[in-house]
Amino acid sequence: MPVVRMLRRVACWMLQSPACGCRAPVLPSRFLGTSPRQIPMDANFHSTSFLEADQQRVLITGGLGQLGVGLANLLRKRFGKDNVILSDIRKPPEHVFLSGPFIYSDILDYKNLREIVVNNRITWLFHYSALLSAVGEANVSLARAVNITGLHNVLDVAAEHGLRLFVPSTIGAFGPTSPRNPTPDLCIQRPRTIYGVSKVHAELMGEYYYYRYGLDFRCLRYPGIISADSQPGGGTTDYAVQIFHEAVKNGRFECNLKPDTRLPMMYIDDCLRATLEVMEAPAESLSMRTYNINAMSFTPAELAQEVLKHVPEFQVTYSVDPVRQAIADSWPMNFDDSNARKDWGWKHDIDLPELVTTMLNFHGSENRVAQAN
Ligand SMILES: NC(=O)c1ccc[n+]([C@@H]2O[C@H](COP(=O)([O-])OP(=O)(O)OC[C@H]3O[C@@H](n4cnc5c(N)ncnc54)[C@H](O)[C@@H]3O)[C@@H](O)[C@H]2O)c1
Numbered sequence: 504m505p506v507v508r509m510l511r512r513v514a515c516w517m518l519q520s521p522a523c524g525c526r527a528p529v530l531p532s533r534f535l536g537t538s539p540r541q542i543p544m545d546a547n548f549h550s551t552s553f554l555e556a557d558q559q560r561v562l563i564t565g566g567l568g569q570l571g572v573g574l575a576n577l578l579r580k581r582f583g584k585d586n587v588i589l590s591d592i593r594k595p596p597e598h599v600f601l602s603g604p605f606i607y608s609d610i611l612d613y614k615n616l617r618e619i620v621v622n623n624r625i626t627w628l629f630h631y632s633a634l635l636s637a638v639g640e641a642n643v644s645l646a647r648a649v650n651i652t653g654l655h656n657v658l659d660v661a662a663e664h665g666l667r668l669f670v671p672s673t674i675g676a677f678g679p680t681s682p683r684n685p686t687p688d689l690c691i692q693r694p695r696t697i698y699g700v701s702k703v704h705a706e707l708m709g710e711y712y713y714y715r716y717g718l719d720f721r722c723l724r725y726p727g728i729i730s731a732d733s734q735p736g737g738g739t740t741d742y743a744v745q746i747f748h749e750a751v752k753n754g755r756f757e758c759n760l761k762p763d764t765r766l767p768m769m770y771i772d773d774c775l776r777a778t779l780e781v782m783e784a785p786a787e788s789l790s791m792r793t794y795n796i797n798a799m800s801f802t803p804a805e806l807a808q809e810v811l812k813h814v815p816e817f818q819v820t821y822s823v824d825p826v827r828q829a830i831a832d833s834w835p836m837n838f839d840d841s842n843a844r845k846d847w848g849w850k851h852d853i854d855l856p857e858l859v860t861t862m863l864n865f866h867g868s869e870n871r872v873a874q875a876n
């Protein structure tokens with residue numbers, strides 16, 4: 504086919520595709536390269552059998568942070584302990600090391616990543632490595648490397664070996680010019696943190712690889728995640744985890760955001776369940792490849808008020824961190840996750856009252872709860 508005619512046809516296909524809709528790659532496969540680094544794609548990719556489909560072999564990058572160990576626990580229940588490999592560049596604590604396979608993996612080392620995927624016959628990859636919003640601002644060049652170069656490595660390995668790839672995005676992928684209350688899936692995204700910029704980049708690159716190479720890329724924009732048995736890694740929403748530790752330990756908490764700063768939040772169990780659900784959703788149910796998910800929205804004052812119901816002597820003071828406050832003021836206040844609910848049946852379980860009782864109970868505050876009742 505003459506080149507001009509071929510290009511015209513390609514352009515037509517691209518224009519036909521809805522901006523958000525992505526039920527099938529836009530380009531017919533004969534126009535596509537096999538993979539971005541021109542390494543032949545894993546021969547099994549197109550023939551992954553249904554027998555294998557239920558027996559996934561999973562790799563989690565950046566797995567020793569706030570979310571990775573919980574995700575490994577959930578996936579090991581689903582796929583078996585030995586089929587889920589946690590990886591990170593840090594040394595795992597003993598209980599994590601003993602709980603299932605752990606491997607060193609620096610996502611900046613492309614060859615090492617490829618070796619792990621090949622040697623372990625990985626089929627699904629959950630890419631959790633990142634520098635979060637506040638630590639990212641404190642170390643922009645490292646955040647740029649980990650969040651952007653690392654993502655490129657992961658995308659290439661996933662495309663080459665026919666993996667299903669999950670990359671989390673965040674409320675931080677929006678900025679001050681986005682509609683903030685509520686924030687829909689598709690709107691202006693001009694974040695002003697390196698974290699946010701890298702996450703918009705991840706969303707766009709993942710979707711590009713989906714269209715261009717047929718990569719099965721799936722992405723959820725998480726709200727601030729609240730967990731009881733793991734510490735946050737240096738984000739803007741960290742206060743909503745720390746407040747529970749401090750309420751139980753000291754009966755008081757110094758909050759680094761203003762009392763009326765409203766942000767979307769979610770309990771970790773809901774977040775991890777959503778992650779597994781979107782990964783297991785039939786491809787034809789996904790009208791998009793990047794979805795908002797949400798559970799609740801609250802301010803520090805509202806959260807403190809709810810804690811106070813259980814810990815009557817609890818005191819909160821405010822000492823605002825200007826960096827975190829500026830970030831929070833540019834982020835969504837409420838998140839519109841109606842597409843996730845419509846397309847693949849997303850539904851959160853935990854609202855603010857259950858969140859607070861769950862967190863306080865975990866931190867051994869049964870005494871205080873009993874006193875308050
Ligand atoms: N926790 C939240 O509230 C939240 C909200 C939205 C999105 N997310 C996203 O979910 C993912 C997991 O978040 P988290 O809270 O567990 O993050 P975290 O900061 O707690 O953990 C990130 C992990 O990445 C690892 N890491 C850093 N550099 C690495 C490298 N070069 N190679 C391999 N690993 C490296 C770190 O050692 C760390 O264990 C991130 O992508 C984050 O952006 C988290």
Ligand SMILES: C[C@@H](O)[C@H](N)C(=O)O
Nearest residue numbers: 635636673738739740
């Ligand atoms: C919201 C999320 O991406 C992370 N907890 C942060 O605050 O940076």
